[in-house]
């Protein structure tokens with residue numbers, strides 16, 4: 478067998494790395510932009526380390542493709558700003574007295590969803606007002622609009638946007654989205670000319686793809702730009718996964734028929750074969766619940782994962798020996814994709830992607 482050295486064997490202290498395909502990322506962004514009417518702004522959501530893809534990396538790669546970035550926290554925003562990104566950054570988390578100075582220092586846009594948060598704003602700050610039209614999380618109740626308008630009129634504050642967030646836009650044809658849309662449209666009507674010049678936004682990926690009438694003046698896409706359809710039922714053709722997770726064979730040794738593998742000894746070899754040990758486990762983000770259910774690819778060939786996944790190691794079964802150092806694809810082309818893992822775990826690809834430990838290097842490829 479021809480020996481192939483992986484990029485890992487050169488660096489002995491690295492057990493796996495994540496490849497981020499920037500060409501695919503930009504392709505997805507372009508495909509999403511084609512789906513919104515001309516003149517509508519686009520925000521790439523890069524919270525949770527850009528859904529595990531590397532926030533600064535993704536922010537830079539998309540800088541020429543989107544009008545703004547969205548993050549969960551001030552900390553995430555600072556990290557992106559410090560990497561040299563100059564796009565507007567909207568922070569979804571409620572501002573707090575302790576971080577107002579960061580909004581100013583790093584030129585961040587706040588999301589204000591309560592009267593307490595409003596009081597933290599000053600005339601020099603940029604902020605959007607969030608309404609809870611049915612998400613059941615953050616934001617003013619639409620009923621609070623008259624009081625909010627009164628307070629704004631008495632102040633020097635200048636909100637630059639109005640937003641809401643859908644609870645069920647990942648499902649096409651949801652009644653709940655339509656109820657939220659009606660509430661939001663009614664609110665915008667009540668605002669009359671007040672809303673002029675402000676950026677108005679509601680849609681996440683699901684909203685953008687399944688409810689084109691809800692684009693308003695900006696859409697906020699996350700999961701779709703990373704290549705996954707918000708709905709497993711109605712997948713969007715053309716979107717491609719951006720991330721691959723790779724490792725290498727740590728050890729390969731013979732396994733006799735009947736020998737068991739790993740904790741709890743719940744799997745035994747059906748015949749003589751080979752045990753392939755991959756130095757990545759649930760501490761890295763391969764969820765233990767996937768034990769005995771997945772496949773990985775070694776030198777382009779799919780192998781069954783066997784035995785319980787352990788903290789730092791995962792085992793595969795092979796009919797033939799493989800070389801130490803041979804490339805293993807954990808997630809990505811030739812192996813399984815994050816949405817397949819999600820289905821096995823009864824969760825969504827978001828949780829798989831952002832569960833890949835941040836300690837693992839993200840490497841751009843194009």
Ligand SMILES: *Cc1c(COP(=O)(O)O)cnc(C)c1O
Pocket residue numbers: 522524547569642680681682683697698699700701707
């Ligand atoms: C996470 C998030 C998004 C993006 O959602 P996707 O389903 O990944 O497109 C948009 N808006 C807000 C407020 C969010 O928290």
